[in-house]
Each structure stands twice: as C-alpha cells, then as structure tokens.
Amino acid sequence: MKTIARRAALVAFAFAAALAAGVAGAAAPKGKLTLYTSQPEHDASMTIAAFRKAYPDVEVEFFRSGTTEVMGKLAAEFAAGAPKADVLLLADAATMETLKKDGRLLAYPGANVTGIDAGTYDAGHTYFGSKLVTTGIVVNTAAKSRPTSWADLDKAEYKGQIAMPSPLYSGAAAIMLGTMTERHDLGWPFFEKLKANNAVAVRGNGAVLTTVASGEKPYGILVDFMAFNAKAKGSPVDFIFPKEGNPAVTEPVAILKTTQNPDAARAFVDFILSDDGQKLAASMGYIPARQSVGMPSWYPAGVKIHVMPSNIPKIVETNTGNLKRFSEIFGK
C-alpha cells in the first residue's frame, strides 16, 4: 500500500512539474492564433497590433462580423467538426453563456481579474468581460429635435426618421432587445411602436452610424463609443443617454476548447485583461472593465451612466424566441 501511495505521490509530483513547465513554457507563446470578433475593423486591428507588440511570436488572423453572424459561422464550423477560431472577443455575455452551456469554452482559472467587477466575468472563468459598451440614442447635429428618453422615439415627429441595429446581426442589439422587452415601461410594445413609427433595422451598429452621419436618418440607436469616436473625428453626430438608462454589454473574451494554440489564446486573454490592454480600450473610446486604468476622453466627468440591468440567464433562454419575434415584427 505504502509503495503505491508513494508511487502515486511521485506521479502527482511529476505531473505537477510537467504542469509547471507547461506554465513556464507559456511565457513565450508562439504560432498562429485565430480571433473571431465583433469589434469594428479598426479597433480589432489596433488590438491585434498592440497584442503582437507584447507577444511578437504569435501570428494573429481575425474574422470580423456582427456577433450573431459570427455565431452563425461558428455553428457551421462546429457542425463541420473543424472550428477555426482559437479565441473569441464578442459583444455580450449571453452569447458566451450559450457557448459555455454547449461545452465549447475552455476555462482559464489563472486569468487576471483583480480590480474587475465580479459581475462581469464568469465564476467558472470561461469568459471575461473586457469593457462596458452601452447603447443610447445618436442624432445628426442637423436634426430638429432631441429625444431625451427611449419612449420619445415613438412620437410622431420621429416617424420614418430612426435607424436601429438588427439583433439578427449585432450582439449588443440582441441584449438590448432581451433587456428592454423584460421591462414594464418599454417591453415589446416599445419595439412594436418603433416599427409602427417606420423605424428601420439596418445591419449592425456600423451601419446605423453610416445612416445617421450621412443624414439618411437623423436619429439612431447606437453604441456609445462609435458615436463619440465619430464625433471626435468631426462627424455631425451627438450621443444622448436616455432617461430610462442604457442597455449595456461587456464584450467578453473567451477561449474555445478546440483551440490549437492554448498558450497563445491564454496570452491573448492576459493581454485584453492587462492594464495595457485596458488602457488601449480606453484610448479607443471604450469604458474599460478595470475602470481604475482611466476612462475614455468622452466620458462625462463626475457623471455615472445609468446602466439598465440585464438578466443574462433569462436572455440565454429567451434569445432565440426574441430574435424570431423581432424578425416577424420588422419583417427581416
């Protein structure tokens, strides 16, 4: 018995040593890493460039589209048995929860979450919120009136004047849908009235910005950073925080279980959650998950943005039905 115990201890020790060696090996990850993301092209490129500065031996390729469409591509790849992605940086936690439920995500217990709100990452350490992205109202500066609340958008003066992102493409829009339809003051009637007011669901947030900045529609529903970044570059747009609050997503980062390069994938998560990665996010106009690194320059000093609480487990359940009902209302 004793020898067996000793042998077991030896094996355990050897295993631990191997593990330690593995961790030490992770200090210099290399090889190819494929990222699927919903970040805009520019931001994804900047993020990857900064990551490669920190980990020059890792080659990164990325695919970008709206979260819902990225998930469609992933589902097809899962079905074919060969997912190409190693890491995901997608809009929302509900999407990540769905992947986690299907056993697609690899836990990373060692991820650095100090100084990050526990509500923004998975307790099982499979995905980690990297930012706070809120959705509000964007207006063209030449527009006649200024809505101050979501409910305002139902008014006759905005008839045929509003563009919104489609939840069938954008993860942030899907969360907005799941969050608002659960509220008594908005609910499904809010979306039905938007449709009755001839609001159009374009593709993603980028398309909303294009539509509003070009003046095709003077009003839009849009994520904060896109509006502020465009405004900083001179686009004729303003961003409004509606009275009822802003639905928000956390843009989580996660590793797929099927990754071919776990070391590089963990390095990518490390970078996103590092102070440098968080500062980069802030410099690109995002509210970082670790807010102690500083806020984006547009952030109204001394003001706390009122975030609409989202029930993520509930949205995971209702999302498919929500998307179906939305597509019936908006005819897409």
Place this chain on the structure above:
Amino acid sequence: MANAPGVRGRFEDYALLWLLTAVIAVLSAVPLARLVLEAVRPGGVFSLDAIRRVLESATTWSATGHSLVVAVGGTLLAVTIGGLVALAVTLTDIRARNAFVFVFVMPLLLAPQVVALAWIQMFGPSSALLKMLGIAPPLGTPNPLYSPGGIVLVLGVQYSPLVFLTLRAGLRALPQELIEAALAGGARPRTVVRSIVVPLMTPPLLAGVALCFVSCLGNFGIPALLGIPGNYLVLPTLIYQRLAGLGPDALSQVAVLSVLIGLIAMVGIVVQDAMLARRDFRTTTAAVEARAFELKRWRPFVEGALWTLSFLTLMLPLVALVTMSLVPALGVPLTAKTATLDSYRFVLFMHAASHRAFVNSFSMAAVAAVMIVVIAVPLAYFLVWRRSRLLHAVSLVTEAPYALPGVVVGIAAILLFLKPLPIVGITLYNTIWIILFCYVARFLALGLRPVVSGYHQLDRTLEEAAQIAGARLFRRLATVILPLVAPAAAAGALLIFLTAFNELTVSALLWSTGAETLGVVFFSFQQGGDTNYASALGVLTICVSVLLMLSTILLVGRLPRGVLPWRD
C-alpha cells in the same frame, strides 16, 4: 495534312488532346454535374424535397421576380446607352475616338461593387457633390439608389459597354458597298440607318442584349450594396445570405436556387449563341471600316453629349468615391483642412486582412492568368485547326462556367470540395485553392477567346513547315506557335487578371479567414459601416486596374484587333 506525323507524333497529339479534354471536364463539367446532382439528390439520397421546399418558399419567387426586374431593366438601359454610343462612335466622324472608347468601356473592367459604392456616395443627403450644387436632399431622405431603380441604373451603366462592344463589332462588319450604293442613290442618312444598318444589326444587337441580360442577372456586387439595405433581394444575394447565415447546412437549398438562376441564364445564353452562330463579336472584329457619316456642324454637339455621358456616369461617381476616401469620418465636408490620408494609411499599413487580400487577389489573378494561358494555347490549337465533334463539345463546356452566373460556379465548387478529395485526402474548402480553382474554371473562356482570334490571324504554313521539318507538336507549340500568339495570349491574360483582381461574386461565397480577396475585404468594410476604408480600398483597386489598362498602350500594334475591349 502536308505530311502524316509519325506514330509517336500522333500519340503525342492524342495524349495532349485527351489531357486537355480531361482538364476541361474537371474544371467545368464535373462541378456543374455535381451541382445538378445535389438539387435532385440532396445529401446523396434521391429526393425532390429540397426542390419542393425552395419552390414553395415565397422568398424564392420574390427574389426571382426582383432578379428579372433588375436584369430586364438594366438591359434596357444598357441597350439604350450602349446602342446610341455605338452608332455615334462607329458611324460618325467624331474626334478623339480612342480616348472616348477607353473611358466609356472602363466601367466594365472595374469592380461592380466599387462602382456601386461610388454611385452611393454621389447621391444621398451627405453627398459632397450635391451639397456643393445646393441640391442635396433634406435630412432624413433615404439614398434614392437603395431601390430597384438604383440597381437598374448602376447595372445599366456598368454593362452598357457590353452592348456597345457587340454592336460596334457588328457595325464594323457592315458591308460598306451597300451603304455607299444607297448614299449614291440619294438616300438620306436616316433612311440608310433604317433600311440597311438596323436590319443587319439585329443579330449582334440581340446577342448584346442577351449577354447583357445574363451579366445583369448574375451580378452580385451591385444588388448587394444597393439592395440589401432596403431588403430588396435578388437570387445571387439570396444565395449569399442563405449560405452566410446557415453555412453548409443550406447547401441543398442554395444548390436548387443556383440551378434556378442557371436555367434563367440559359435562356439568354441560347439566344446569344443562336445570334452569334459561334462567331464572337465581343473579341473578334473585322478590320473593314464603314465610311463615317459627316456630322458637320452637329459634330461638337454629339461629341459634347458623349463626353458628358462619360462624365456623369464615370467621372462624377469616381470623384465622389475619392472624396469619401479623403474625409476623416462620414458627414464631414472635404476641405483642405479636413482632408486626410488616414483611411489609406489604415488599409495599406495597419489592416492585416487588407494586406493579405492584396497579396491573395494579386497572386491568384496572376496565377489564374498564367494557368489559363497554358491551357488556352494548346486548346485553341485544336479548336481552330483540328475541328471535330469532340472539340465542338469541349468548346461549349469551356464556355459554360463563364456564361453562367458566378454564384452557380461558386456553389458547385463548394459541393465538389466540401469533403476531402478522394485518394489524397486534402480538403480544399475553406482554403485559397478553392477560389483559385473557380477563377481558372470561370475565366478560362475569357482567356481562350483572344487566343482563338490570334490563331485565326496566323498563317498556318509556318506550322506546317515546322511539321514537315520533323518538329513534333510540343516543339511546334513552344517554338513556332507560342511566339506568334503571344500578344493575343498576353491580352487574354490581362483581361483575366483584371477580372479576377476585382472579383467578388465567387469569393464572397468561398472566402475564409486567411483567404480573403480584395472584393471580400471591401465588402466587409462596407457592410460593417467602415465606408471610408471601403472607399480607400476601392480607389486603390481602381488605380491598379486603370494603370494596367493604360500599360497596354505599350503593346500597340502587336495585338490582333479587337482583343482588348478598351483598345480601339
């Protein structure tokens, strides 16, 4: 035959002929057969379910209806513009004809999706141009181009050179003596046009119409940019959306849709074929020129009208596109102060996928061009000098992937290469090779035509002399024939390069991470709302295309007449 070749020589001939036949079968017949098979045997089991489901879906018929509307509308517009321009350019004594033809034909060789974006920039409430003129629509006006009318307009302009080229080739072949006799007999020019030109021109006109219809029907870039925002789907965009949204699960469905669009296209192809009776007016032209009608005092007006047309349909949209690529963000007016090269800096130096796309598109276009020339030179040898029933069939099969809409070839290739290849076990799906395969299959006909017309202009006695001297086929091809058809082959290669370099329809269906093309990156910029990056990338691809077209001026005099559409 001057001298019967030896047994080995004859063996070499047959080996080469059968090798070429096999290559053509793999490139064209096998993928198309696989596509048709999928429609009736989805997933390998015989069933009409997929066909029934697709035919019962209302979306199928609305998209089919939309496709017919924009294809017919675009064709009518193209025929009007292309027809009038062909008459004016060919039959009258306008000046600066070469320059005008170059400019007028140019849209045909630019990427349709880039042209569509240029048009989008020209209209709409934020149009710098309309603002300058003080006629920009008020805030909240949707861009008028996001409509069936917009699609028809851009398709019509894009493909009017096709009608122009077929008609011009036909007009040049007009029997001059008939016209001269009529004029000498005192007929007025109008009567000559009505009673001689129009009847003789009907076959090439109908051929041009049919070709234009098939091109409008198969176009993806224009309805994708102008139709998707207003949810106005045509068959190619429906197929794209189904495949992008559902992945390979949707394959049986999209196979049926592809067969459907292929059948509609067949109508156009059959008409074209009957009218041209195997003679290709697009690339071969007779050298006899009818004497020009003297416009006299009307000449400045006709010239002015022609150049105004080019200015409105080409220069202005391009100026709008360049403007967009130079502003820092959408809605910012272009001034000396706001102008920035940031978008160019981004796509050239910071965006890895754009880099890869430049490399991918450039090398695939080049490799496809070279491979096609390697196939086309011996193939044309047999087609022109050794007619047989087999060769007639080969020639028809070669044309099919180019004549059919691009989505048909794309979906056929997915079906063929989704599973690992037998024996070697390599999977081509999700790699760059499947795109290259499609380019070679699809553009082979494009490269073959100039080479065929090159052979037609050769004196065969040279080759026969080499044969009598004992040179076998390979040797004759390499040392006698190749140098003689080289200019025509180079022209074909250039056409292939330009078309593949600007291609989107096939690669939108087949691309994967790491195997992006310029068209795909442009399209995803545009779809993601990054309009200024899309514009910058579009301007860069246009620059490459125009520079290549201009470079052909160096080849002047060494090319068979009419092989390059923009060279008069």
